Amino acid sequence: MDFIGANILSVSQFERADIDRVFGVADTMGPYARREKVTRVLEGAILGNMFLExxxxTRLSFGAAFNLLGGMVRETVGITASAMAKGESLxxxxxxxxxxxxIICMRHPQAGSVAEFAAASRVPVINGGDGANEHPTQALLDLxxxxxELAGKGRALDDFRIAMIGDLKHGRTVHSLCxxxxxxxxxxxxxxxxxELAMPDAVVEQLRAAGHQVTVTDQLEASIAHVDIVYSTRIQEERFASQEEANLYRGRFRLNREIFTRHCEPNTVxxxxxxxxxxxxxxxxxxxxNEHPSLAIFRQTDNGLLVRMALFAMLLGVxxxxxxxxxxxxxHSRRTPI
Amino acid sequence: MDFIGANILSVSQFERADIDRVFGVADTMGPYARREKVTRVLEGAILGNMFLExxxxTRLSFGAAFNLLGGMVRETVGITASAMAKGESLxxxxxxxxxxxxIICMRHPQAGSVAEFAAASRVPVINGGDGANEHPTQALLDLxxxxxELAGKGRALDDFRIAMIGDLKHGRTVHSLCxxxxxxxxxxxxxxxxxELAMPDAVVEQLRAAGHQVTVTDQLEASIAHVDIVYSTRIQEERFASQEEANLYRGRFRLNREIFTRHCEPNTVxxxxxxxxxxxxxxxxxxxxNEHPSLAIFRQTDNGLLVRMALFAMLLGVxxxxxxxxxxxxxHSRRTPI
Amino acid sequence: MDFIGANILSVSQFERADIDRVFGVADTMGPYARREKVTRVLEGAILGNMFLExxxxTRLSFGAAFNLLGGMVRETVGITASAMAKGESLxxxxxxxxxxxxIICMRHPQAGSVAEFAAASRVPVINGGDGANEHPTQALLDLxxxxxELAGKGRALDDFRIAMIGDLKHGRTVHSLCxxxxxxxxxxxxxxxxxELAMPDAVVEQLRAAGHQVTVTDQLEASIAHVDIVYSTRIQEERFASQEEANLYRGRFRLNREIFTRHCEPNTVxxxxxxxxxxxxxxxxxxxxNEHPSLAIFRQTDNGLLVRMALFAMLLGVxxxxxxxxxxxxxHSRRTPI
Incomplete structure (x- = not known):
């Protein structure tokens, strides 16, 4: 795809070469995110950070990423603070x-609304989450x-093993990542x-059609023994028929130090x-x-900054x-290097 | 008037030469608003963007205008977020x-409050709307x-024809513009x-005293046939005695493509x-x-940026x-030129 | 203390030499706060201004101070806007x-929460007020x-007289200042x-142990006659048993022009x-x-900017x-010099 002036609305719009390019640019952003160097490449540019939810x-990550490239941020938080509350059209x-x-980032509670907004916008729009639909930059930062993390182990995206755990039925994040x-x-x-909370069949079929090997199970301990990545998600207890039923599953899908140490390969991420x-x-x-070196959850959010900086730079052609x-x-800063 | 250090509280404070000067400066702001050039003239300066309503x-327009001159923005939104909620005086x-x-921009729900605030402020204050009273930068951007738009047709402000449509009784905007x-x-x-919703007599008298020709009518189609500008406003149905009565008028004061094409001169704005x-x-x-080239409503908001940039630069003497x-x-940007 | 990378959580962490250093740096910030000069020393740096209350x-003062050093500000206002509302841990x-x-400034309704947050943060944290506990930058700007003000009278912090008036029992500010x-x-x-609203014994004892002379009284007029500083605070009427009892005290602890003129030395601050x-x-x-030259309450808030600029510069080592x-x-600005 041509990134200059484009919108980022859905993970479906990317081909493999696009992903490679975004990640290549993200790799160059570290010195700026750690403030070893400062750049004014987006001086005079304004991000409209529209979070109607x-x-x-996510809001601070987008804003900080734009600031780190030298740009300024104007922001709206909450639907009531917005002119839309007066019946104005998108x-x-x-x-x-x-x-x-x-450039505009928008989060909106309704699925499809960000695409509708983008169609009328005169500048590029990034979807910051539109209800149950998409949150493409989250999927990109996960990938x-x-x-x-694989590179640190001498591995690559084309040959690795991942276990996803938890409520895989409702999780927007894991669907987009797949x-x-x-x-x-x-x-x-x-x-x-x-x-009851299995990954939807459509996602499984799509992965198999892509040539991937998919295993579906309800056994935690045995299944995390030989993987490179364990991707944990929240058990959404409010979806269960009863608290008792939720409690039944919860113990089996909790990852803690003891389970990790006993069952996982030591450098599993x-x-x-x-x-x-x-x-x-x-x-x-x-x-x-929390202090385990394999815990990558804060490296994920740090990486989000790099990916968003890359997207801003590419969409604006700089x-x-x-x-x-x-x-x-x-x-001088005691900030841990990203 | 001397703009340096002045407040902008009401359209009544302007003489014709002031308007000409503001518009002259606004004319020079285009390259910065389109980011063909960036300026640091307000580097290190801070706009206090106080929107207590x-x-x-309007809030984003003021903030963006200040950013485009190189300044930074600190912001407050909503009265509850403010120390005033604790009984502090203006x-x-x-x-x-x-x-x-x-410099400070302030919107406040009470008429007169921004002038009271400005009297105590140590820096220039721009009225961003004080209740039913004034919103002077809106009138300036309209003018x-x-x-x-007239210049594009080889006309000027000293000899043109305008029709204002809708609820002219309550509209703060049309009163200030007049x-x-x-x-x-x-x-x-x-x-x-x-x-029932006619322009107040005081406004009509003031216009006639200025030598202008004023026609008052309730006929839409015939009256928009020979004008340069059609200025549409909202019919405020909640002011009518009944929904039925409101519906009676509404059809006659709706401007759409068919009415426009049949009755207006082709390049009516x-x-x-x-x-x-x-x-x-x-x-x-x-x-x-929406796609008609005569529709200037988004050029209006774009122009608001230029007018506000001009005011900031002039009040701060730069x-x-x-x-x-x-x-x-x-x-690179696909933003439509202002 | 070593300021680089440190947190500012409590006034208890300071020794005298630390105070002297902060004030020495604050003294150099005037030209930047008055925008006679602009600096980019914090260009590319981001303040996380987290006001969960x-x-x-205070929020605008921290933000403006960071902007005046060339840095950018990302902000959160209110607990409901925060991910913490979803059960996320500090x-x-x-x-x-x-x-x-x-660097992060945080205000939080719960005592101790900012210290807990700081323990996990990878960057310096400044306590912007944690409930009834501490608000250290307020105490610093007061001091x-x-x-x-004493310097203007040829006096110094090591030999002066101060009267504190009002609800001394509950005032976080006066406790920290003492x-x-x-x-x-x-x-x-x-x-x-x-x-009933006397300064807590622990504070009085601490002051006496430091060699200071402390007088406790309920007589306003006689007690403000020979002091350099009168520090007035709010009578918190909601703490009294009845409105009548509150009214009983209120008249005696009100400072106005007549009482000031009759009882205080003319240049009492x-x-x-x-x-x-x-x-x-x-x-x-x-x-x-309001117009009396001895009234220093707006010089206090102006000084807050200088002290916060100093802290930012020192914690970040610039x-x-x-x-x-x-x-x-x-x-050009009509802003009164700080």
Whole structure:
């Protein structure tokens, strides 16, 4: 695809070469994200950060990524603060706001609304999550993290093993990630969930059609023994018929230090699309793993910054100029390197 | 007036020469608003963007205008987020906040409150709308748009014809615009509304005293036949005695492609102070005109950026230095030129 | 203490030499706060301004201070807008957000929460107020103001007289300020309050142990006659058994122009930790003193900017480079010099 001026609305719009290009640009963003160098490549540019549904993590990540390229951010949070509350159409809102911005990120509670907004916008639009539909940059940062973690082990996206755990039926994140994995080769996937929360058949079929090996199971311990990545997700207890039934499954799908140490290969990578509920009754990914070097969940959010910086630079056509407008800085920070 | 350090509180403070100067500066802002060039003339300056009443369009427009001159924006949205909710006086708030900002924009639900705030502020204050009272930058951007659209037709503000349509009794926008038009010569105005929603007599008298020709009517089709500008506004149905009565008028004051094509001169300009309600039951300016080249409603909001940039530069005394701190940029954007 | 990379969580962490260093750096920030010069020393750096409890003054002050050093600000206002509302732990929030920021300011309704957050953060954290516990930058700006006002009279922090008035039992501000005063010598303190709202014994004992002279009284007029500073605070009427009892005290602890003129030395400095309630029934510091040169309450908030700029520069290790990245600006503003 041609990135300049494009919208990012769905993972379905990417071919493999597109992914490779985004990740290649993301790889160059580290020194800027760690502020070893600062760049003014987006000086004078404005991001319209439109979050019509509450979000802290994604909103701040997009905003920080734009700032790190030298751009400024104008922001709206919540539907009530918006002119849309007065009955204005998405078309009008898009025509107006795109006159105030060089690029727009939008989160909206309704599926399809961001695409409708993008059709009327005069500047590129990135989907920051439209209801149950898509959240493409989350899938990209997950895949980028997998690639980076595998590289640390001398492996690549074309031949690796991943186990996904939890409520695979409703998780927007794992569905999008699986779509992206169809662009690669020889992935072995193990879907671990209660049968009622299994990965939808359509996703499984798509993966098999792509030549991948898929195993579906409800056994946690045995299934995480020989994988490179364990991708944990939240058990959505509110979907169960009763609290008792939810409790039945919950114990089997909780990953903690003891289970990890006993069953997994030592350098198995642990991922999770945050937020995780750390209260005792949920705790699907136990806090006793917080200091474990295999825990990649905060490397995931750090990588999100790199991927979003790459997308901004590519959509605005400046990815080749980032270094040109850069200078090194003397700087003290105890921030852990990304 | 002397713009440096001044407040912008009301359209009544302007003389004709002031308007000409603001518009002259606004004319120079295009390359920066389109990011063909970036300027740092307001580097290190801070806009306090105080919106104590929800607003997206105006708030973002002020913020973006300041960013485009190189300045930064600190923002407050909603009265509950404000220290004023704790019983602090406007005086105290103004004294404190003006220590954090180089200039302040304020929207406040109460008429007169922004002037009270400005009296205590140590930095210039722009009225971003104080209840039913004033919203001077909206009137300026409307007038600037009329001037620009007329120029495209070889006409000028001193000799043109405009029809205003809808609820002319309650519309803050049209009242302020009429006040500004009194500074010019030979304007022919046609006010089209149901008699119950007619333009207030005081406004009509003021226009006639300025030498303008004013026609008051309730006939839409015949009255839009020979004008340069059609300025549509919302029929505020909640003011009518009954839904049936509102419906009686609504059909006659709806502008759509068919009426426009049949009755208006082909290059008549269509304006509207957004937001418009695009739902079927309102729709005073039909969406079937969205792609029509005469529809200037999004050029209006684009122009708002230029006018606000001009005001910021003039109040802070840097309008002559914008180019001095500028550099060209290599840039790709599909943003429609303003 | 070593400021680089440190957290600012409590006034208890400071030794006298630390205070002197912060104030020395704050003294150099004036030209930047008045925008006589602009600096880019924090270009490319991001402040995460996390206000999980509403605040305008403190939030804007931190944000403006960071902007004035050339940095950018990403912001969250209100707990409902935060991922924490979904049951995420402070640990997770801190790990994630510290990847998006170079430094974080946090206000949180719960005592101790900011310290918990800071323990997990990968970047320095400044406590912007954690419930009834601490608000260390407020105490620093109060002390900095006292030092500056005394200097104008040829006095110093090691030998001065201060009267604190009002609800001294519950005021977080006066408790913290007293802790800081223990680092200095020969301070004479007079605590003026109804007995029920007296300064806690622990604070009084700490001051006496530091060698200070402390007087406790419920007589306003006689006690403000021979002091350098009068520090007024709000009578928190909601803590009294009845409205009648509150009214009994209120008249005696109200400072107005007549009482000030009759009882105080002419150049006695008047301070107050804003906001003050200016409604007639409260009005503990009368608005008839608004134009009095001794009224230092807006110099306090102005000084807050300088102190926060100093802390940002020191925690990020750039206080020696501010001038190096500076340039003078041509600039017009009617802002009163800080």
């Amino acid at each position: 509450p979000s802290t993590r 078309y009008d809102t898009a025509r107006v706001l795109s006159g105030y911005s060089d 980028y993290t997998i690639r980076k 779509k992206l994995l169809c662009l690669f080769e020889k992935v072995q996937l193990t879907f671990i969930s209660p049968p 642990i991922m999770h699309p945050l937020p995780r509920d750390s209260r005792a009754e949920a705790n699907e990914l136990d806090t006793d793993l 990815e080749g100029d980032v270094d040109k407008y850069a200078r090194p800085v003397r700087w | 929800p607003s997206t369009r 005086y105290d708030t103004a004294r404190v906040l003006s220590g954090y900002s180089d 600037y748009t009329i001037r620009k 006040k500004l038009l009194c500074l010019f010569e030979k304007v022919q105005l046609t006010f089209i509304s149901p008699p 269509i304006m509207h102070p957004l937001p418009r309600d695009s739902r079927a039951e309102a729709n005073e300016l039909d969406t079937d005109l 309008e002559g230095d914008v180019d001095k701190y500028a550099r060209p940029v290599r840039w | 509403p605040s305008t003054r 640990y997770d929030t801190a790990r994630v957000l510290s990847g998006y920021s170079d 900095y103001t006292i030092r500056k 802790k800081l005063l223990c680092l200095f010598e020969k301070v004479q303190l007079t605590f003026i309050s109804p007995p 008047i301070m107050h930790p804003l906001p003050r309630d200016s409604r007639a029934e409260a009005n503990e510091l009368d608005t008839d003193l 206080e020696g480079d501010v001038d190096k990245y500076a340039r003078p600006v041509r600039w």
